[in-house]
Amino acid sequence: MEILNLIKEKFQEYVVLTHAQCGDETVVLKKEGVLPVFTFLKNEPELDFNLLSDLTAVDYLGRTDLPRFEVVSHLYSLKHNRRLRVKVLVPEEDCVMDSISSLWIAADWYEREVWDMFGVRFEGHPNLKRLLMYEEFQGHALRKDYAVNKRQPLIGPVN
Amino acid sequence: MMETKDKVTETRHMLLNVGPSHPAMHGVIRLVFELDGETILKTDVEIGYLHRGFEKMCEQGQYNHAIPYTDRLNYVSPLINNFAYCQAVEKLMGLQITERCKYIRVIMSEISRVTDHLTCIGASAMELGAFSVFLYMIKAREYLYELVEAVTGARLTVSYGRVGGVKADLPEGFSDKTRKTLQEVRKVVAEVDKLLSRNRIFIDRMKDVGIISKEDAIAYGITGPFLRSTGVNFDVRKAQPYLVYDRMNFEVPVGTHGDNLDRYYVRLEEMEQSMRIVEQALDQIPPGPVLIDEAGRPVQLSENKPIKAADMVDEAKMGRIRGIAERPVQLDPTLQGSTKGFHENINVENKKVVLPAKESTYGNIEGLMNHFKLVMFGHGIKPPKGEAYFAAEGANGELGFYVVSDGTDKPYRVRVHPPCLPIMAALPILFEGDMMADMIPTFGSVNMIAGELDR
Secondary structure, eight states: OHHHHHHHHHTTTTEEEEEOGGGOOEEEEEGGGHHHHHHHHHHOTTTOOOEEEEEEEEEOTTOSSSOSEEEEEEEEETTTTEEEEEEEEEOSTTOEEEOOTTTOTTHHHHHHHHHHHHOOEEETOTTOOOSSSOTTOOSOTTSTTSOTTOOOOOOOOOO | OOOOOOOOOOOOOEEEEEOSSOTTSSSSOEEEEEEETTEEEEEEEEOOTTOOOHHHHHTTSOTGGGHHHHHTTSTTSHHHHHHHHHHHHHHHHTOOOOHHHHHHHHHHHHHHHHHHHHHHHHHHHHHTTOHHHHHHHHHHHHHHHHHHHHHHSOSSOOOOEETTEESSOOOTTHHHHHHHHHHHHHHHHHHHHHHHTTOHHHHHHHTTSSOOOHHHHHHTTOOTHHHHTTTOOOOHHHHSOOTTGGGOOOOOOOOSSOSHHHHHHHHHHHHHHHHHHHHHHHHHSOOOSOOBOTTSOBOOSSSSOOEEHHHHHHHHHTTOOTTTTTSOEEOOGGGTTOSTTTHHHHBOSOTTTSOOOHHHHHHOHHHHHHHHHHHSTTTSOOOOSEEEEEEEEOSSSEEEEEEEEOSSSSEEEEEEEOTHHHHHHTHHHHHTTSBGGGHHHHHHHHTOOHHHHHO
């Protein structure tokens, strides 16, 4: 709990809410706060979240109280044996957030996957192209408004 | 007269495409190498050829409907995926599973870990020409698959985990059979150790090849045997123990160089540690229902004569229900170990989560309604609104499931963190500076499983 309070106090302007449901400590951020907060989480010796366990997104289509997308990252600190979940709110109309691949190189592929599946763009990513689907694929498959039975013509090699 | 001219030889880097369908690729993946002679300068990794939309499909059904899909993630150790998913949902619901179920999950997970490592070492040794090692290890894996088959009814697509429990209890004589099998596997591992660990050809191919530093491995988010081979002592089973791993006495092997040879040693030692865990778990597991008497004859759990399930349903339809609720049901062999007597040992006591024992479904209206309430759309397991991330130690590293619930009976989002994805992302630096032929042992030690990589 003390980490959550620490982050909340230090970054009042960015933190939307915090909770520790099911024992998973969670911080919800405005997307403007991505770089300062993640840099702090990684470099502050008392936190030292050096391992990016996972980065993904969730599409909350149709909710009105908060923006549509949440980019969810799970951090782990090898030194302190502690986990933290950071959720970044990304609105549909401005579907872009700062890339954290400069902090954890692991984010490179995860961000490509989020772009591929959810269409959230990452500012400052070195090579933002689709990871799992092919370049010509239309739309983003894990969005809630992408029908599960939708078919697209499969295309052969480009060259 | 001819004039001699200095000939300038033009040198260019060559692009070499390997895959997506290539015998040395352990699945469908495409690598594009930029070569200077035979030295690899750059690698471009292209994945996604086996993408089946796992996460999208999980959102379409109920919570238990995702379990068969998890079998097909890491198909070399599907049981670990089953249990990790179930535990993520259980964490979300705050369910406490029974002691016996915890032990069953530990035993089956560790057996799966051994099968996974056997496959990885065997396949990568085969690619270096050690074909007998491959055959020996697959033989040992076959013994373990027989155990898995005895418990789950299937070798590969096991679907054995259930939210709140497992499908069925362990079969009769499982403990003795497992101990015997582990001795056989130990023999094979010792044999392979003799064949490879001091083999000049093997060591020359593996040592100082595919090196990754501790810092790079952490930066790429790599976990599991791969991270441990670089010297980082991180194992989810030790760091954040789940199930009953805190009661087990086992070591975490750690390497020093982070090269292929260290990864081989780490995996070899991990198999022994996993087998130790299985043996300890078999000693500690709380006894299930007594199945055989002292003379070794099977014991009826009920005094009444068993009735075939179909007959029971027919009787009940006719209204001849007197006494059938008490009679044990003779079920299809695939349902063995999930009837009354077993059911309460391996499943949580929560009617909103676990299907009733089959006797109840066939024999009384409460059980029947309970069953239907759970399998009908809109009425199944309904975790409270919220989210949970559960990390288990898969055979390749941290296997994480992130489950989001919106309070309905369908998962709002299921995300699996595949342990070999970060390793694949790090392939370019693993290959960089090595020879083209070194790509084979390095790629073998990555133990890429396309099923979980592409999902």
